[in-house]
Amino acid sequence: MENNNRRQFIKTVGMGAAAIGAGLASSAVPAMAKDEKTYNWKMVTTWPPHSPMLGEGADKLAEWIEQMSGGRIKIQVYGAGELVPPLGVFDAVSQGTVEMGHGASYYWAGKSPAAQFFAAVPFGFNAQSLNAWLYAGGGMELWEEAYAKFNLKPFIAGNTGTQMGGWFNKEINSMADFNGLKMRIPGLGGKVLAKAGGNSVLVAGGEIYTNLERGVIDATEWVGPFHDMMLGLHKAAKYYYYPGWHELGTGLEAMVNLNVWNTLPADLKAIVEAATYKSNMWMLSGFEAKNNAALRELIDKHKIQLKQFPEPVLKGLKKLSTEVLEEIAASDPMSRKVYDSFLAFQKNIYEWNKISEEPYQKLKYL
Ligand code: CA
Numbered sequence: 235m236e237n238n239n240r241r242q243f244i245k246t247v248g249m250g251a252a253a254i255g256a257g258l259a260s261s262a263v264p265a266m267a268k269d270e271k272t273y274n275w276k277m278v279t280t281w282p283p284h285s286p287m288l289g290e291g292a293d294k295l296a297e298w299i300e301q302m303s304g305g306r307i308k309i310q311v312y313g314a315g316e317l318v319p320p321l322g323v324f325d326a327v328s329q330g331t332v333e334m335g336h337g338a339s340y341y342w343a344g345k346s347p348a349a350q351f352f353a354a355v356p357f358g359f360n361a362q363s364l365n366a367w368l369y370a371g372g373g374m375e376l377w378e379e380a381y382a383k384f385n386l387k388p389f390i391a392g393n394t395g396t397q398m399g400g401w402f403n404k405e406i407n408s409m410a411d412f413n414g415l416k417m418r419i420p421g422l423g424g425k426v427l428a429k430a431g432g433n434s435v436l437v438a439g440g441e442i443y444t445n446l447e448r449g450v451i452d453a454t455e456w457v458g459p460f461h462d463m464m465l466g467l468h469k470a471a472k473y474y475y476y477p478g479w480h481e482l483g484t485g486l487e488a489m490v491n492l493n494v495w496n497t498l499p500a501d502l503k504a505i506v507e508a509a510t511y512k513s514n515m516w517m518l519s520g521f522e523a524k525n526n527a528a529l530r531e532l533i534d535k536h537k538i539q540l541k542q543f544p545e546p547v548l549k550g551l552k553k554l555s556t557e558v559l560e561e562i563a564a565s566d567p568m569s570r571k572v573y574d575s576f577l578a579f580q581k582n583i584y585e586w587n588k589i590s591e592e593p594y595q596k597l598k599y600l
Pocket of ligand 1: 397455456457481
């Protein structure tokens with residue numbers, strides 16, 4: 235190419251590039267202008283402010299939504315009691331007092347019994363199966379249907395992973411050992427304990443240690459090794475039982491007021507949803523890593539006595555759990571619908587697990 239031609243070529247290409255650039259800019263401008271609106275939201279939570287993993291999960295979700303949206307959605311997070319009481323979260327978001335909430339759906343059993351199935355069910359799903367049911371097995375659609383009546387859009391936004399069976403000051407060798415047992419075990423697990431002849435005692439998180447140490451309660455469940463060790467429960471009880479049959483993988487929720495959600499542009503809806511996926515993965519992974527390290531410390535440093543519930547006890551608890559779940563389903567049509575979907579998915583995924591993970595689980599410890 236001669237110099238002149240080359241100069242001409244560069245000039246033309248340069249102009250072309252400038253023209254393309256200008257074209258991009260002019261077509262991008264109206265789109266940007268349309269979405270320039272900034273949304274300032276409040277998120278209320280059921281967790282103590284910035285509490286490890288749970289409150290932190292809410293903080294991070296807000297942070298990610300702001301980051302991913304380039305600051306178009308800004309969310310101020312409020313811990314339990316800062317704006318509304320922990321159990322006021324559902325109503326505050328439902329009524330539009332605030333735009334967003336973070337908690338666990340089993341807290342809302344009194345509003346919507348079906349909500350319990352999306353958090354934790356005794357002898358129900360672990361985190362992996364819960365995700366599979368919600369994201370890809372029709373569960374999320376049912377959750378949306380159940381919450382639409384309350385003007386709410388739900389998301390799964392975290393998971394505690396498998397919890398522990400709890401701390402006991404006496405051994406559990408048979409179902410008869412639950413007779414008269416005073417245990418802090420809320421929700422569906424508490425209903426099962428009551429059927430077994432025990433007393434489900436309501437104790438706030440901050441009072442569990444003292445109540446257990448003083449014998450006001452005989453046993454308590456809390457979360458898993460990481461959270462339980464922080465509460466010092468190993469200093470107040472003799473035995474640490476597994477598995478956490480009542481919470482095999484408790485799903486946490488985020489929810490947005492449905493009117494607010496419906497007016498959100500499609501790209502921001504996608505961003506909020508993507509942030510909840512990230513939050514779900516962040517929390518489950520964090521719980522697994524922290525529980526694994528904390529269990530090591532409980533065993534090596536604090537010399538705790540780990541015990542497994544004997545199989546006849548687990549069988550007995552499972553039978554009573556099914557009764558509790560059937561009673562809920564019989565009392566409420568939405569719960570029936572959700573429980574039927576849950577059961578069908580569970581049956582199939584158990585078949586699959588039996589030949590996929592189970593043989594490996596048995597082998598890997600050889
Ligand atoms: Ca628990």
